[in-house]
Amino acid sequence: MEKGLITANTWFGGMQRAPGPMTFDTFRLTNLRRLRDRFHIKEAGYSKSSEPVKAFVNKGNWLVICPHCGGAEYAWEEGWFFCCSCKNSYLGHRYRRLVFPTDRAEIEAALVVRPLENRNWHITETVEDLERENKEHAGELLTAAEGG
Numbered sequence: 001m002e003k004g005l006i007t008a009n010t011w012f013g014g015m016q017r018a019p020g021p022m023t024f025d026t027f028r029l030t031n032l033r034r035l036r037d038r039f040h041i042k043e044a045g046y047s048k049s050s051e052p053v054k055a056f057v058n059k060g061n062w063l064v065i066c067p068h069c070g071g072a073e074y075a076w077e078e079g080w081f082f083c084c085s086c087k088n089s090y091l092g093h094r095y096r097r098l099v100f101p102t103d104r105a106e107i108e109a110a111l112v113v114r115p116l117e118n119r120n121w122h123i124t125e126t127v128e129d130l131e132r133e134n135k136e137h138a139g140e141l142l143t144a145a146e147g148g
Contacts, residue, residue, distance in 0.1 A: 005108050005119065006061045008074035024078040028095075032082060041087060046080070047094035053081050055100045057111060060119035064098050075100065103127050110134060113141045 004010075012031070013021035028043075036043060053064045055075035062075040071085030081098040082088055088096060101107060101123070110130035111119040118140070121130065134141060 004112060005057060006074070008062075008076045009078075011061070011074050021077075024076040024080050027076075028080075028082075032084075035084060035087070036093075039087065041093050044091075044093040045095070047088075047091045047096050050091060050096050052079075052097040052099045054123050055098055056123055057107070057119060057121040060111070060116050062100070115140065115142060 008027070009021035009023065012027055033043075035041075053067060055062045055064050057063070058072075063072050064075050064081050065072055066081075066083035066086060066088075068088070068090040069083060069086040071083045073081065073083055075081070075098055079098055079100075080095045082095050087093055106127040107121050107130065110127060111121060113134065118137075
């Protein structure tokens with residue numbers, strides 16, 4: 001069982017032949033290059049002026065929702081977002097900044113003790129909310145042997 005929460009780096013890294021995480025730059029130069037070529041889109045670089053999108057957790061995965069089309073993508077540790085559905089067309093196909101919460105470590109600590117289907121965090125929730133929920137559902141939390 002995966003102990004920590006999954007980001008794009010760990011998700012796509014698990015698909016590589018070599019062990020370890022993948023970086024956004026490697027993904028950009030491989031997977032996204034093929035996607036851009038398929039749709040005849042030139043690489044447009046990075047949008048540094050648009051407001052960052054915010055990462056959230058769903059079933060143990062750090063994700064980002066595209067503000068343009070509603071598509072969901074894994075969140076990259078390097079802080080860049082590219083929607084594979086609309087291809088960030090609303091930004092001229094530029095990569096958009098994404099942010100993780102500043103209290104990410106505390107959020108993850110509160111979530112990893114939960115069963116996978118309950119490892120969820122929304123940007124409106126606080127760490128205190130998560131800790132209160134854990135106390136209210138203490139009997140459902142994982143033991144150390146189960147990965148908690």
